[in-house]
Amino acid sequence: MIRWRSFLPLLWAALATSPPLVRAGLLPVSDRRVNYSRFERVEVSVEASCVHAMLQDVSGLMWICTDKGLYNYDGYRAVACHARNDLTRVQTHCAAVIGERIWTGTDRGVLVYDIRRDRYVADSLLAGQTVRSILHAGGAVWMGCSQGVWRYDPKCDRLDRVRVERGHEEQGVYSLHADRTGLYAGMFDGLYRYDEAAEAFVRLGPAQTHSLFVYAICPDPLRGCLYLGTQQGLWRYEPGTGLFRSEGGLRHAVINDVAVDRDGVVVLGSDAGLILYDGRTMRTLTHDARSDASLSHDDIESLRVDRAGNVWIGTHDGISLARYGQTGEKIALSEFTGSGYGMTITAMMQDSRGALWCGGPSGVLHVAEEGTSCLHHIRSERHPLPHNCVHSFYEDGAGEVWAATDGGALRYDRPAGRFVAYPVETDRYNAEWCYTLAEDGRGRIWIGTFSAGIFLCDRARLLREGVGRPERNLAGEIRNGSVFRMLRDARGCIWALYYDKGLDRIDPEGAVEHYDLARYIGTQVIPTDMALDDAGFLWAGFLGGVLRIDTRTGEALRLDFPEGRDSEVLAVGCSPEAAWITTTDGRVWCVDRRRLAVEPVPVPLCQYPSVCYERTGDCMLLGCVDGVLRIPLPFADPSAPPCRPILTSLSVDGRPWAPVDGGGEPLSIRYAERIDLPHDRNDLELRFASMNFGPRGSEKYAYRLDPADGDWSPVAPDANGVSLLNVAPGNYRLEVCMTDRSGHPVPGTVRALRITVRPPLYRSAGAVALYLCLAAGAAVAAAAAVQRRDRRRRERFERETLLAQAKAK
Known part of the structure; x- marks a missing residue:
């Protein structure tokens, strides 16, 4: 057990337990x-x-x-x-x-x-x-x-x-x-x-x-x-x-x-x-x-x-x-554990006592409310787990913490300081691959599994006997036996999200209602995670957006991400003021619950497979590989003011290209206003940067090539360049700018570069002039030939006329 000086907020606890070389804060985190x-x-x-x-x-x-x-x-x-x-x-x-x-x-x-x-x-x-x-x-x-x-x-x-x-x-x-x-x-x-x-x-x-x-x-x-x-x-x-x-x-x-x-x-x-x-x-x-x-x-x-x-x-x-x-500060897992033990944190929960639970494919990290922390994993002698893979946590009405694992449903025994397994099975199914847990108003634990549907077990009997015979198994009534997440709303209904099969609402009697997702998001996508806020709204993240469902009326509102719509949702969580969504492309989105505005959160690009609101520190925790990103609320965008990007390099046909000034002297691309290229060197790659040196992916750019492009095209979040391939001969204006959170160009940040691709010699202005001269000469020659022919015809006609008149006399 690692003794910590304090737990509130979480960052101070992490800094307090870190090695002396890491624990070096001079000012409070807020200052x-x-x-x-x-x-x-x-x-x-x-x-x-x-x-x-x-x-x-x-x-x-x-x-x-x-x-x-x-x-x-x-x-x-x-x-x-x-x-x-x-x-x-x-x-x-x-x-x-x-x-x-x-x-x-x-x-x-x-x-x-x-x-x-x-x-x-x-x-x-x-x-x-x-x-x-x-x-x-x-x-x-x-x-x-x-x-x-x-x-x-x-x-x-x-x-x-x-x-x-x-x-x-x-x-x-x-x-x-x-x-x-x-x-x-x-x-x-x-x-x-x-x-x-x-x-x-x-x-x-x-x-x-x-x-x-x-x-x-x-x-x-x-x-x-x-x-x-x-x-x-x-x-x-x-x-x-x-x-x-x-x-x-x-x-x-x-x-x-x-x-x-x-x-x-x-x-x-x-x-x-x-x-x-x-x-x-x-x-x-x-x-x-x-x-x-x-x-x-x-x-x-x-x-x-x-x-x-x-x-x-x-x-x-x-x-x-x-x-x-x-915006946020990453707390390494080693600062919690004092060791090199690694874990991707895919599940997080803060219980009613203020303790933090972090889980993933390598076990459980428990940060207790009194200031101690410990690791639970399959190789631990003091804190063993039947299986290392932890999918989610749940706290029941009595304050007991449960973990859904590949080794079944586990309950944390506080006096013993370890998890206890509760095997649940029927003659046909078992609850070994447990992914999610919930509790209804009748004292029953709902166990959602990957392959055997949902088990309903009497909680008191399960704790008393240690082995459960479920009162009911909903494998036949629900859409799919693979249950990913279950949440209970204020009316006591259980909302169940499945792998690849959509969403169900199950009333306390066990009646299953298939929710009509296609009405709002079509039939091609389904939610991949969901969370319930304190106002009774269910937030379900899907490919390219999030669906806000009113659990009282069943009505829903679709909110699309401004960009990155081909990225799947990894995790959804709720704070008192917003819903937080992470996606597979490393982005984090924040939806204001009052304004329903979707805004990106400027954090380092990384996959965050879990989201948790820490109420004691009023912050959001984003789980990642070997650590947690802590974002104090309300978060403020720390990015430097947008400025005009600077062109930093130019490659033509894969080789560096140096522009020249009016006197023919080499000129850095940073100072160039125009470049002139031959027709056979027309594959360009330009790089640019704002020089704000923000976190990778936090600065966003867009570009357009006039007159070829009418609209602005966004640059990938982690990129700082554009490629223009096989540019046809002509005059162009390349414009690069920075964009705001919504992906719109920021006024005053446009950097322009004029590009001229010269045509081949046979299409050059001189060649065209020569062609016109030759055509004009040919036309003049043809006209002269026609005149000569007509003149000879007139002369011959006149001679023949005179001869005819002479013979007639």
């Missing part, structure tokens, strides 16, 4: 927007494993400095900015965006990359030196290298070495920072500030700070100070008072980089993990080999907070991304 409990891995390159720096340009594209050169990342893939054996494939330590160029500090000096042309500029600065910091300030480029500070004036193309106070000229410079209080440099022996009068850097602070190796300088506008990452932990400098002091007691930790996130938390990248500091306490997050959602590596080189508030963590094994403002 903290950056999710440090789950990191997303960003792959840069197998060979470029160490990430030294990251930055974001004005378009939102991320640029990544690695030990194998410069890369850019659009949220979907990383692209190298160098060739395989190029000299620019060098260890890159830092970078700065200056206009339309990126200045990078490398082991071979400063290399400049032209963003607009997607290529390096030929000239380099400080060749042969290792440059570890670059800053653009006061119209000049400041460069910190292994032998001091250099300043480059681009207006006059002048490079000068900047003086440092006597005795420190050869110090290595690792960081540069400029704000209204001055220009600062972090060196081997402390923090320096540029003195404009002396035109030199002067060391700050008392003698005790002169041994600090300052790796990073980070401003904190909220606290009005500069945080310094050093080899002796975190230090704080206040420009107004000149005060230095050590923070957090990390005197022996090496802090490689410092950042402040949108919550005001100071994030420290150290050589021993990620440290979060709220001004009072520090918590450390490190790599956990049991979880793919932990840090990718403990040695952290760089940090960056992007324009959407996400925190990027550059390590010695790629990038870990902590997202800002997600």
